[in-house]
Structures are given as C-alpha cells and as structure tokens.
Amino acid sequence: MPPTPAILNAFEEAKGFMPVHEGLALHEAATEAARTGLPLLEVGTYCGRSTILLADAARQAGTTAITIDHHRGSEEQQPGWEYHDPTLVDPVVGRMDTLPTFRRTLHAAGLEDHVIAIVGRSPQVARTWRTPVGLVFIDGGHTDEHATADYEGWAPHLAPGGLLVIHDVFPDPADGGQAPYRIYLRALESGAFTEVSVTHSLRVLRRTAPGH
Incomplete structure (x- = not known):
C-alpha cells in the first residue's frame, strides 16, 4: 500500500534531502x-525524513x-560544508544535534510508537546486534570509511530474501561522492545480492545467498 497523502506531506515537510520519487521507491x-515481520x-537518520516512510x-x-x-551530523553537515544547517547546532555544546528535530518529525507524523531510535555509532551498534532484519537502508556518512563500515556491519544481519537499500549511489563522480557506489558494487560482486530496482540514486538489492 503506498503512503497516504498525510504521510507524504509529513515526508515533504521534514528536513532532509531525499526527493519524493526516491522516497516512494x-x-x-x-x-x-x-x-x-522482521524489523526494518x-x-x-538525520532529521527523520526517510524514517517516516520506513x-x-x-506500522x-x-x-x-x-x-x-x-x-x-555526517561530515558534509559540519560547519563550513555544503549541507550544514546552523539551526541544528546545539548552542550549549556547539555541535550538531539532530535528535530533537528527529523526535519532532516523528511526533508530527504520528509515528513515534513504530520507531526505535538508537543513538550511537553504527559500527558499535552492529557489533552488539543479534536480530535478523528484513531491510537495511544505508544512508549514513559518505566517506569510504563510514560507508564500508555500515555495509560490513549490517549486511550480515540481513535475513535471506531481505532487501539492502543504498542511497546516493552515483556511478559518475561528477554527480556525487563515490563511497556508496563502491559498496553497491561490492554487494553485487559478492554474489550474495541481486539488483531489484534503480530509482535515480537509490538502489534496492535482494539477499540471495549468504555472505557479504
């Protein structure tokens, strides 16, 4: 069932960068x-724009x-970088803090009861994780270090037949950073995934074999 107009409106009103056509995919x-029945x-997370759809x-x-x-905030959201939003800086500690905005986003969409928010660094959480998941959506830091850690940390937890979704995959370096594209290629080359769909920079892959 596609998102209702209310959910789509909440998605479009939320801070974030994902366009509607990628969001629908x-x-x-x-x-x-x-x-x-497995978790997604x-x-x-940033401010929760894509979280609304998940x-x-x-739900x-x-x-x-x-x-x-x-x-x-990821590297490109720090002061002096292209995607920095000064309204998201905590005036007390002087650092980015998107958590309050994220919580307001979920509240406005009426979806707080359907989300568990873990505040921590992806590799640390992945090392303690024990539950299989039905979908892994990778949209974190876009350096090779961060994208690789997200892929290596979470792909093994994806159940057979589950979906690996990677955002900001740009084959042409002129269009964007290459780290998400490299983990996308790595997933395909591993033989553990097959491609399901391509929607601009959003790639959906299905786990068809063990390994990552």
Whole structure:
C-alpha cells in the first residue's frame, strides 16, 4: 500500500534531502520487506525524513523501524560544508544535534510508537546486534570509511530474501561522492545480492545467498 497523502506531506515537510520519487521507491521496498515481520533498519537518520516512510511501512505490517545515528551530523553537515544547517547546532555544546528535530518529525507524523531510535555509532551498534532484519537502508556518512563500515556491519544481519537499500549511489563522480557506489558494487560482486530496482540514486538489492 503506498503512503497516504498525510504521510507524504509529513515526508515533504521534514528536513532532509531525499526527493519524493526516491522516497516512494524506498517505501515500496520497505512495504515488501515488512511483510516478513522482521524489523526494518536504517543507518543514518538525520532529521527523520526517510524514517517516516520506513515507519509507515512498519506500522502497516505490525513490525518496527529501527534507526541508528549518533545525531552529530555526517561530515558534509559540519560547519563550513555544503549541507550544514546552523539551526541544528546545539548552542550549549556547539555541535550538531539532530535528535530533537528527529523526535519532532516523528511526533508530527504520528509515528513515534513504530520507531526505535538508537543513538550511537553504527559500527558499535552492529557489533552488539543479534536480530535478523528484513531491510537495511544505508544512508549514513559518505566517506569510504563510514560507508564500508555500515555495509560490513549490517549486511550480515540481513535475513535471506531481505532487501539492502543504498542511497546516493552515483556511478559518475561528477554527480556525487563515490563511497556508496563502491559498496553497491561490492554487494553485487559478492554474489550474495541481486539488483531489484534503480530509482535515480537509490538502489534496492535482494539477499540471495549468504555472505557479504
């Protein structure tokens, strides 16, 4: 079931960078994955724009969306960089803090009860994780270090038949950073994943074999 106009409106009103057509593709993948009854997991939450879509799919299926973010902003969101938003800086500590805005986003969308928000760094959380998930959405830091750690940390937790979704995949370096593209290629070259769909920079892959 596609998102309702209210959910789409909440998505468009939320701070973030994902365009609507990619969001619809994410929601479609999340809806399919949620039918397994397994949690849907997002790495890189920012202010919760994409979380709305995962949570809505989880709500419809009676499962849960889990988000993982340290909420201090990725490298390109720091002062002096292209995607910096000064309204998200905590005036007390002088650092980015997207957690309050994220919580307001979920409240406005009426989806707080369908999300578990983990505040921490992705590799640390992945090392302690024990539950299989039906979907892994990687949209965290875009350096090779961070993208690789997210892929290596979370791909092994994806259940057979589950979906790996990677955002900001740009084959042409002129269009964007290459780290997400490199983990996308790595997933395909591993033989453990097959491609399901391409929607601009959003790639959906299905786990068809063990390994990562």
